[in-house]
Amino acid sequence: MRTNKIEHIGVFTSGGDSPGMNAALYAIAKAAKANGIKLTGIRKGYEGLIDGDFTTLKPPELQKLSHTGGTMLKTARSKRFMELEGRKKALQTLHTNNIDALIAIGGDGTFKGLLAFSEICDLPFIGIPGTIDNDISGTDYTLGFDSAVNTAIENIDKIRDTAESHNRVFIVEVMGRDSGYIALHSGLTTGADAILIPESGKDFIYLLDKVKNYDSEDAFLVVVSEGDEIGAELVSSKIKELNINVDLRITKLGHVQRGGNPSAMDRMLGIRMGVAAVEQLLNGNSNKMVGVLNNQLHLTPFEEVVKQHQVNDELKALLKLFSK
Amino acid sequence: MRTNKIEHIGVFTSGGDSPGMNAALYAIAKAAKANGIKLTGIRKGYEGLIDGDFTTLKPPELQKLSHTGGTMLKTARSKRFMELEGRKKALQTLHTNNIDALIAIGGDGTFKGLLAFSEICDLPFIGIPGTIDNDISGTDYTLGFDSAVNTAIENIDKIRDTAESHNRVFIVEVMGRDSGYIALHSGLTTGADAILIPESGKDFIYLLDKVKNYDSEDAFLVVVSEGDEIGAELVSSKIKELNINVDLRITKLGHVQRGGNPSAMDRMLGIRMGVAAVEQLLNGNSNKMVGVLNNQLHLTPFEEVVKQHQVNDELKALLKLFSK
Amino acid sequence: MRTNKIEHIGVFTSGGDSPGMNAALYAIAKAAKANGIKLTGIRKGYEGLIDGDFTTLKPPELQKLSHTGGTMLKTARSKRFMELEGRKKALQTLHTNNIDALIAIGGDGTFKGLLAFSEICDLPFIGIPGTIDNDISGTDYTLGFDSAVNTAIENIDKIRDTAESHNRVFIVEVMGRDSGYIALHSGLTTGADAILIPESGKDFIYLLDKVKNYDSEDAFLVVVSEGDEIGAELVSSKIKELNINVDLRITKLGHVQRGGNPSAMDRMLGIRMGVAAVEQLLNGNSNKMVGVLNNQLHLTPFEEVVKQHQVNDELKALLKLFSK
Amino acid sequence: MRTNKIEHIGVFTSGGDSPGMNAALYAIAKAAKANGIKLTGIRKGYEGLIDGDFTTLKPPELQKLSHTGGTMLKTARSKRFMELEGRKKALQTLHTNNIDALIAIGGDGTFKGLLAFSEICDLPFIGIPGTIDNDISGTDYTLGFDSAVNTAIENIDKIRDTAESHNRVFIVEVMGRDSGYIALHSGLTTGADAILIPESGKDFIYLLDKVKNYDSEDAFLVVVSEGDEIGAELVSSKIKELNINVDLRITKLGHVQRGGNPSAMDRMLGIRMGVAAVEQLLNGNSNKMVGVLNNQLHLTPFEEVVKQHQVNDELKALLKLFSK
Known part of the structure; x- marks a missing residue:
């Protein structure tokens, strides 16, 4: 882990889009600005990270979009990033643009990508679970569910x-x-x-x-x-x-x-996790996902989040009762 | 056509249900009560007409349901009514229950049924176009579209x-x-x-x-x-x-x-056509559908309404323009 | 009336905003493009007309906004345009920018403004009734109602x-x-x-x-x-x-x-009236409002549209019946 | 506390209504039936408890209403229950009808009423927090918030x-x-x-x-x-x-x-808390509220729930950040 001070964060959305991603981006922009940190939006997930497809993110623009569905950064699945060569190119793009840290919003595929990337890249990464499927461990609910x-x-x-x-x-x-x-x-x-x-x-x-x-x-x-x-x-x-x-x-x-426009809960989840992602990077954390577990903010290493979120015993009992 | 005074109207919904049917029933109940007419709800379309599956309709109950989707009278397709024997049984049920006139809410199949029924039944019928497909002639819009x-x-x-x-x-x-x-x-x-x-x-x-x-x-x-x-x-x-x-x-x-709950326009359409159906029966009309044509209430004989509603020239021109 | 060929249309929204205005702008852009006409968006109603606060309108951008509420051109009430001096300045702005014709979307105040403007300006104007109040004559329904x-x-x-x-x-x-x-x-x-x-x-x-x-x-x-x-x-x-x-x-x-996002009916109304506004300008019409009367496109002179839209007899009878 | 077996539960809603109350009633009916317990609905809160205004609750009817807003048991504020005489009459009504236990859905006023009632009534009570205000301790969220x-x-x-x-x-x-x-x-x-x-x-x-x-x-x-x-x-x-x-x-x-129809979260909250309320009564608990604390089912004594739910530090920090 580099110990340099973080002055420039890059953020991207990856995998399937889910409602609440724009609220998270709004929160990240607010928290970055409050901490005097430069924020760069990376378009189309890992594809934009490889190609340097960047955009500036400022709170006033995001404030107007925070209630909307989809992701204003667009998203994509990237075959190139699955290859070492793609990841090397991405690393070079980050260095060229002086990006000190990454926030990734996505599902298990996204976090597997970050795990692979961490083998060659020593920048700190924080993940936010964004998928409608609620299939990520380390959080009660994923963004969009x-x-x-x-x-x-x-x-x-x-x-x-x-x-x-x-x-x-x-x-x-x-x-x-x-x-x-x-x-x-x-x-x-x-x-x-x-x-x-x-x-x-x-x-x-x-x-x-x-x-x-x-x-x-x-x-x-x-x-x-x-x-x-x-x-x-x-x-x-x-x-x-x-x-x-x-x-x-x-x-x-x-x-x-x-x-569709995200629900109140997803907007709040995006805001809570977006702010926490910035703060946890500044606290020196890396390779972890910010989740809300037992209704409290919680960090989980990427290795563990890619395990599927199991349906708990209370829900199983409800399923049984209501099937009668 | 019988010239007897109408004292008891039966109403049913038939074919596919469509949002606005309950608003129409509410309006029919209001108009019937205002004219001192007894109103009987016939459940499950022609099936209920054959079997005498009846229910009482009163404005206060319908007032609470007028904003809801579906049809509180339920609906069905009836094979038995397609046979002469079924229609004869329906006629007998009407006579036994002293029903003087019928209002039917449904699509072209419903109106074809009424046409066949009119060959053996001299009671006056009024139809209301209820289908999401907007495929009925004699009205700008059908109920539910x-x-x-x-x-x-x-x-x-x-x-x-x-x-x-x-x-x-x-x-x-x-x-x-x-x-x-x-x-x-x-x-x-x-x-x-x-x-x-x-x-x-x-x-x-x-x-x-x-x-x-x-x-x-x-x-x-x-x-x-x-x-x-x-x-x-x-x-x-x-x-x-x-x-x-x-x-x-x-x-x-x-x-x-x-x-789903009907839109404002469908609720108004149901109210307008429901009131008009009762009034047109009292005016001595029969075998006609009440529609809203050129935004005015309009009566069309059943023979004509079963012709498909054509997409007009203005809409065709719009389709062409927006396809460019 | 000038007989020059129309090559450049300006459009603005004025008075209170209403859902469907963006759909109308989309349709105007489509129709303008199909006819090879340049289209300029004038921001903030008569204020932008006076100040030359202009923006370019292109179909692809408007296509994404056509389902949204509000007006992307913004709107305002203009005290300056109520004075002759303001209107003279607006006229000069139009000439400087080679705008040949105007489409205005708004309510009775907007049309009164156009009537006053027509005393000093010989460009053709077409109006589209945009107000939630449905208080404009010459149309069954106003945009947003x-x-x-x-x-x-x-x-x-x-x-x-x-x-x-x-x-x-x-x-x-x-x-x-x-x-x-x-x-x-x-x-x-x-x-x-x-x-x-x-x-x-x-x-x-x-x-x-x-x-x-x-x-x-x-x-x-x-x-x-x-x-x-x-x-x-x-x-x-x-x-x-x-x-x-x-x-x-x-x-x-x-x-x-x-x-809020406009209803289906308001989006269609905006599309129908937007296309018609461009076509009627090209047909040589002026000082008229495009409405949908008896469900048909209809032109009404501004002098008449500022009369209040009366509640018709059918609606009055319904009010009476449902008040019992 | 009586140690008799619970065979007959009464349930009522009290105070301001909130979306999700019908989902909770559905769950209570399901859980009661699964445990072979008779369930009686008490209408209009404490008023119906005093007057014996009862109704039978069965799962099939409630299943159709579980997605709707309001409370099908109606609700009211009761001045009579604030007097000892009213509470004595309520006690008598419970005994006359052989009701063994009570579930109350409402806010702090409701729980204060139960506390006062417990001084003269030895039946077990369980509360469910139902109010849009989210001002009850012992639960992350109240039903309807x-x-x-x-x-x-x-x-x-x-x-x-x-x-x-x-x-x-x-x-x-x-x-x-x-x-x-x-x-x-x-x-x-x-x-x-x-x-x-x-x-x-x-x-x-x-x-x-x-x-x-x-x-x-x-x-x-x-x-x-x-x-x-x-x-x-x-x-x-x-x-x-x-x-x-x-x-x-x-x-x-x-x-x-x-x-309005309750949100997904409120329906789930109603279901979770409704089932738990029945189960906790059967477990011998009383004078406690069922809540969802840190996303887990949790029991809190009534004495504590009437303390106002405080805005926590995370939310205060978010308020400060987003106010900049």
């Missing part, structure tokens, strides 16, 4: 209207990659009759039992995670195999869950 | 956030059956780069030309109607055949477009 | 939740200056128990009769227009004079009605 | 549109009684230029300094808590005393903050 769940439930509430009007069985697929957090939260909070998440495996028995006995004078709502092992189509085919008389529909919410 | 478009654009606005963050090509599929109204309105109002509707046929040339030359530093947004002849998958495969380097995603908004 | 009503009803729906939980009497004041359109639409579409608009005068008798007999096991919702002659405080004091035992609350929705 | 903040920020985002279009100074007043939580969260997350909360006292100096130097080419947004000692009018008068040339507007968001 609450917004994604709110978008999901507003849409599922709408689907309930038409499902009840027709007494239909509806299968709604939500995002989350390997994590059932979005499905679990959006299913519980919309009064779903069945919730299927990857963590529970392909055990469809309880769902099939329940749908067989469902009150045909009412709707039956299934919320299911995306994924080949689970997903809406698989659930649909299992129900159809029952040969019961139901009127069944599928809706996959898709990328709407990634956009 | 404006809400569906608002739901579509709120979701497409969210997709724009993530599309711009990644510089992606996004294909968003909206509903509308054979009608391009939802796609046309939601595409124009979200600043889409290309809009594909059934009325324009399968001419993808302009889209493909445009996407070939699109600025890879930006998003490219396609809004397309559902349907085998058009649809998101077909557009996607056409773009992929170009073998250009784009990052392409598909989202099908699906049934979220059918639910 | 539908969005304001949707914002109002979403908030009134929320108030209904708490009003019903407490069995309270709620008085909600909405905007509209001298026009009852917002109150009438938002009251009817939220199932209000009483609606008070300036057009009905200060006749509180029906409201007071109704509230005296209201079911204390339920909420009682009053929607009232702003204004000294009417307004929430006056209604509140009249109810308190009854000395009946009610739990009464007031909410004034205020400026939230002026902002 | 997150929804209120989300409603506030959606409306403040709209106000930003019009404020920026006019370069206006806007003072937005939010709720919170003596607590600055809503103001602090909604101010930080909307990029407000100044935030005033009761906890900071009447020190307006920083605000006045900042507004004196504000960029007249932009908006200036103040978010302030309600209250006589602070409030929008006071801020407005202080700014006017500066005699600077600003265009100033006030909006008080009012009761819209109390209604």
Whole structure:
């Protein structure tokens, strides 16, 4: 670790965008300015780090954007940064531009990139967990998760209207990659009759039992995670195999869950973690992610955050209770 | 046509539900009460008409529901009513219950049903166009169309956030059956780069030309109607055949477009058409649909309303201009 | 009227901002470009016209903003333009910059300004009605009205939740200056128990009769227009004079009605009127406002549009029916 | 404490309603049923407890309402329960109906009522913190707070549109009684230029300094808590005393903050706390509030929860940083 004073921070967003990233950038700009530190925005994640695709970030501009979705720095996945040559070029770009420290907002791929980069680069890095999937250890919630769940439930509430009007069985697929957090939260909070998440495996028995006995004078709502092992189509085919008389529909919410103005919680999370990221760099920390664990700011080494965030026992018990 | 005084009206919703149906029911209840007429709600469309599945409708209960989506009378498609025997049973149910007149809220299938029913039933019928597709002649807008478009654009606005963050090509599929109204309105109002509707046929040339030359530093947004002849998958495969380097995603908004609290315009449309339906029955009219044509209340015979509502010249010109 | 060919159009927004103005600017830019016309944005209404506070408007930038509220050209009220000297300076600014024609988006004050300006300026002007108040003749709806009503009803729906939980009497004041359109639409579409608009005068008798007999096991919702002659405080004091035992609350929705992403209808209205404004200038028209009357594009001379848009007979009858 | 087995739980909502109460009721019904316990809903808070105004609560009905605002049990403030006589009558009602335990959802007034009741009643009580104000100790967040903040920020985002279009100074007043939580969260997350909360006292100096130097080419947004000692009018008068040339507007968001469908977080909070309330009663706990502290379920004695929830050091530091 270099012991030089930090005078110039670079920040970028990487991986899938998530609502709240602009709020985090606003907070980083505020904290940098308050500490007399120069701040440079790096566009398109690692691609911009390699190519020197930079922009100046100032609080007044970011203040106007802090309530918006997406990331004003744009984001990308970078094949070049997976190669040593790309990382060497990135290092050179940092040196050329006198950048002393990096803040990266992204998911596990982003942090794996920083771990690889740390082998050749001695600048301090701090990460902020930005992904709608809530699949990062070291934080109760990732930036964007609450917004994604709110978008999901507003849409599922709408689907309930038409499902009840027709007494239909509806299968709604939500995002989350390997994590059932979005499905679990959006299913519980919309009064779903069945919730299927990857963590529970392909055990469809309880769902099939329940749908067989469902009150045909009412709707039956299934919320299911995306994924080949689970997903809406698989659930649909299992129900159809029952040969019961139901009127069944599928809706996959898709990328709407990634956009939109962030919720209050995600804006606050972005602000809290953005300020903390700057402060932790100034405190001499590096190679750690800033999270909010047990509702307190918390630092976790990158090695640990890339482990998947497990659904805890309280949530598992809720899933069991509400599946009855 | 019977010339008896109308003392008891039955009302039902039929076909796909659409936001605004409960506002129309509230208005019908208000107008019926003001005219001293008994009002009976018939549940589940023609199914309830056959089976006598009735409920009492009173203004105070409906007042609380008028802002909600779906239909509190439920709706269904009825195979039995397509047979003469089913219609005869429905006629008997009406006579047994002393119902003097019917108001039906639904789409073209509903009105075709009423036309068939009128061959054996001499009660007066008035229809209200309720479908999100806006595919009914005799009205500028059908009940639910404006809400569906608002739901579509709120979701497409969210997709724009993530599309711009990644510089992606996004294909968003909206509903509308054979009608391009939802796609046309939601595409124009979200600043889409290309809009594909059934009325324009399968001419993808302009889209493909445009996407070939699109600025890879930006998003490219396609809004397309559902349907085998058009649809998101077909557009996607056409773009992929170009073998250009784009990052392409598909989202099908699906049934979220059918639910949710109705927009202001749909609530007003429901109120205007609901009151007019009662008044037109009392005026001795029958076998006509109440619509709002050129922003004025208007009656159209059922024979004409089942012709599809054509996209007018002004809209076609707008489509052409904004496709450039 | 000059007969010179139009090669350069200036556009500005003036008076109170309203949702949909950015959609109209997008459409104007598209139509200008399609016709090979240069387009200049004039900032801050007549103030920018006097001072030459100009900006370039290009379709790609506006495409990204067309779904947003407010006006990207900013707006202002101009005392200087009310004086002949200010208007002379504005004329000189137009000549210096070779602007051939003007499009103004605003309310009656804006059009009165253009009428005064036309006495010394022979350039062609076209107006677009942009105000949430819907108080302009020559158009069914002004730009922003539908969005304001949707914002109002979403908030009134929320108030209904708490009003019903407490069995309270709620008085909600909405905007509209001298026009009852917002109150009438938002009251009817939220199932209000009483609606008070300036057009009905200060006749509180029906409201007071109704509230005296209201079911204390339920909420009682009053929607009232702003204004000294009417307004929430006056209604509140009249109810308190009854000395009946009610739990009464007031909410004034205020400026939230002026902002937010425009509704689908307002975006379409902006697009339709924006394109038509350019086309009508090219057709040689001047000193007219483009409106949508009976759902058709329509031109009205400025002299007539400044007359207040009257609440029509159908709406008056609905008000009477739903007040019972 | 009685050691009898709990077979019949009564539940009521009391004090101001808040979004999420229906989700909590749904969870309580689910948990009660899973444990074979009879559940009775008590309407209108302590009033219904005194009068025996009861209703049956079953999971299927509550499942449909869990996503809605308000409280389906209604709520009220009870003067009678403040008297010993009222509490004695309530005790008798409980005994007559064989209710073994109580769950109360409400704020500090509710818990003070339970403390007084516990002097004469030996039944076990568990409380759930339901208030938008977030002013209860023993929980990170109260039920309804997150929804209120989300409603506030959606409306403040709209106000930003019009404020920026006019370069206006806007003072937005939010709720919170003596607590600055809503103001602090909604101010930080909307990029407000100044935030005033009761906890900071009447020190307006920083605000006045900042507004004196504000960029007249932009908006200036103040978010302030309600209250006589602070409030929008006071801020407005202080700014006017500066005699600077600003265009100033006030909006008080009012009761819209109390209604609307609850946010995802509030629905989850209601579900988590509702299930825990039933389980803690069965575990033999009493006279405690179930909260979520440091993101974990936590029990706090009523004596402690009525102390006001203090704004913590992290939030104070954020307030200071973002006020610069």
